[in-house]
Amino acid sequence: MGAARYIWIDDSLRPASEGVVPFVSAAVQYGFSVFEGIRCYATDQGPAVFRMDEHVERLLDSAHIVGFRELPVTAEQVKTAINQTIAANEFSSCYIRPMIYLDGAMSLTVEAGQPHFVVAVWEWKAFLGAEAKEHGIRANVASFTRLHPNIMMTKAKVSGNYVSSILAKTESHRAGFDEAIMLGPDGFVAECTGENLFVVRNNVRNNVRNKIIYTSPRAGILEGITRDTVIALARDLGYSVVEEPISRDQLYIADEVFVSGTAAEVVALREIDFRVIGDGKTGPITRTLQQEFDKVVSGKHARSAEWLAPVPKLNAAAVRT
Numbered sequence: 001m002g003a004a005r006y007i008w009i010d011d012s013l014r015p016a017s018e019g020v021v022p023f024v025s026a027a028v029q030y031g032f033s034v035f036e037g038i039r040c041y042a043t044d045q046g047p048a049v050f051r052m053d054e055h056v057e058r059l060l061d062s063a064h065i066v067g068f069r070e071l072p073v074t075a076e077q078v079k080t081a082i083n084q085t086i087a088a089n090e091f092s093s094c095y096i097r098p099m100i101y102l103d104g105a106m107s108l109t110v111e112a113g114q115p116h117f118v119v120a121v122w123e124w125k126a127f128l129g130a131e132a133k134e135h136g137i138r139a140n141v142a143s144f145t146r147l148h149p150n151i152m153m154t155k156a157k158v159s160g161n162y163v164s165s166i167l168a169k170t171e172s173h174r175a176g177f178d179e180a181i182m183l184g185p186d187g188f189v190a191e192c193t194g195e196n197l198f199v200v201r202n203n204v205r206n207n208v209r210n211k212i213i214y215t216s217p218r219a220g221i222l223e224g225i226t227r228d229t230v231i232a233l234a235r236d237l238g239y240s241v242v243e244e245p246i247s248r249d250q251l252y253i254a255d256e257v258f259v260s261g262t263a264a265e266v267v268a269l270r271e272i273d274f275r276v277i278g279d280g281k282t283g284p285i286t287r288t289l290q291q292e293f294d295k296v297v298s299g300k301h302a303r304s305a306e307w308l309a310p311v312p313k314l315n316a317a318a319v320r321t
């Protein structure tokens with residue numbers, strides 16, 4: 001993981017060492033902050049941010065959902081901060097973590113503190129490990145249930161929500177798996193700890209046998225931007241993508257199961273709860289979508305221009321030393 005030299009704090013770039021949050025802040029005490037996970041990819045035209053507009057919109061939506069009324073930044077300012085932070089650190093590709101957090105509010109109301117805005121970047125390759133993309137990973141169904149939307153809203157990337165992910169993934173790792181699948185309060189498959197989930201099944205519909213790609217409905221999950229990308233790419237290729245509830249045993253009898261996320265990208269689940277999925281390796285549809293995704297993010301796909309935003313040069317005036 002390549003460390004950054006600069007971080008964006010509120011309205012300017014600062015040395016990375018200044019990127020600290022006070023111990024007495026609602027962000028640290030209660031997990032009251034919202035964030036995004038975005039990737040910047042190396043292309044022949046230089047570094048480019050993948051689906052910047054959608055990520056920035058989701059960051060501001062998350063802030064709105066948790067009740068921030070006045071934000072320290074507009075969408076345009078968030079984009080400028082992201083671009084400047086990448087450019088200042090001279091990364092050709094990196095992971096981007098913007099965050100809006102509440103400072104010293106100890107009275108359990110949003111009004112008791114001030115929102116602050118930070119963008120951190122770092123070099124980060126394969127989140128699930130180098131082998132994962134090639135061969136797939138092993139997952140289990142977590143003993144912890146995914147958040148109910150009326151307990152902790154799943155459309156917002158709230159820091160505190162990720163305690164649930166850490167519980168599930170730690171349990172998985174300690175049991176020898178790579179990732180946890182979380183069922184929703186309704187008992188159906190919701191998502192993984194940081195990825196959405198897809199199932200490929202050879203179905204008979206209207207007496208025609210064909211492969212259909214299923215994914216969980218949006219209401220109870222984080223509406224992943226990679227999920228949306230995969231659905232668009234699959235439909236471009238002529239696959240039917242159906243959003244409907246998926247049961248645990250539908251996972252076991254799937255031909256292919258794969259996950260999608262900004263950090264993980266597109267990765268197959270080759271085994272679930274000690275049951276081999278399909279042939280026990282990355283299946284052909286997963287592989288095709290993985291390759292399409294790689295083409296898109298490296299600037300070599302018909303969709304690349306629509307989804308990649310090139311990073312402009314550094315504006316030296318933004319740097320405060």
Ligand SMILES: Cc1ncc(COP(=O)(O)O)c(C=O)c1O
Binds near residue numbers: 223
């Ligand atoms: C719980 C959860 N589900 C799904 C995703 C995938 O979302 P995206 O593709 O926008 O990264 C993430 C990652 O942000 C996540 O944290």
